[in-house]
Amino acid sequence: MPGVREVPVELTVNGTTRSAVVPARTLLVHFLRDHLGLTGTHVGCDTTQCGACTVALDGVAVKSCTVLAAQADGCAVTTIEGLAAADGTLHPVQQAFRDEHALQCGYCTPGMVMAVRQLIEDQPSPTEDQVRHALDGNICRCTGYQNIVAAALRAAHGTADGTTPGENGTAPGENGGRA
Ligand code: FES
Numbered sequence: 282m283p284g285v286r287e288v289p290v291e292l293t294v295n296g297t298t299r300s301a302v303v304p305a306r307t308l309l310v311h312f313l314r315d316h317l318g319l320t321g322t323h324v325g326c327d328t329t330q331c332g333a334c335t336v337a338l339d340g341v342a343v344k345s346c347t348v349l350a351a352q353a354d355g356c357a358v359t360t361i362e363g364l365a366a367a368d369g370t371l372h373p374v375q376q377a378f379r380d381e382h383a384l385q386c387g388y389c390t391p392g393m394v395m396a397v398r399q400l401i402e403d404q405p406s407p408t409e410d411q412v413r414h415a416l417d418g419n420i421c422r423c424t425g426y427q428n429i430v431a432a433a434l435r436a437a438h439g440t441a442d443g444t445t446p447g448e449n450g451t452a453p454g455e456n457g458g459r460a
């Protein structure tokens with residue numbers, strides 16, 4: 282591309298080495314979506330506010346609209362497409378979102394799932410307040426957050442309200458007794 286500085290980048294994305302030569306200004310989110318076709322990572326703002334673009338970079342959740350592809354050179358990236366097992370079994374956080382009906386349009390969902398995955402890695406037994414704090418960088422325009430918080434608690438504790446399974450009369454996999 283004339284007049285545009287290009288750089289080679291090589292990343293391991295969802296376990297596969299991917300390389301390309303891209304304009305130096307290319308954001309990681311655009312590299313994932315436009316160069317690799319991994320469109321599960323969404324762009325909601327491009328200004329580091331909404332969290333729809335959250336991925337794991339060397340195991341740590343980042344907003345991929347805030348990282349240049351060149352900065353991620355040599356790193357391992359996990360996107361929403363890389364969370365489920367090879368046989369299609371959902372990641373526990375994905376399953377919890379499904380169980381709790383924690384999405385409507387789904388636009389924020391990949392970023393929410395990646396953020397919750399990070400939360401539970403950092404705090405395996407989070408309180409509801411810790412869940413809400415951890416998700417304050419992820420915006421959902423649809424759900425009112427209640428079911429997203431319930432999903433995060435279910436992913437961590439096995440129940441939608443963060444109690445021990447059976448403690449509130451529900452079993453894991455049930456909907457916390459809510460409608
Ligand atoms: S697109 Fe990255 S935070 Fe909104």
Ligand code: FES
Pocket residue numbers: 383384385386387388389390420421422423424
């Ligand atoms: S489910 Fe629509 S933005 Fe969150």
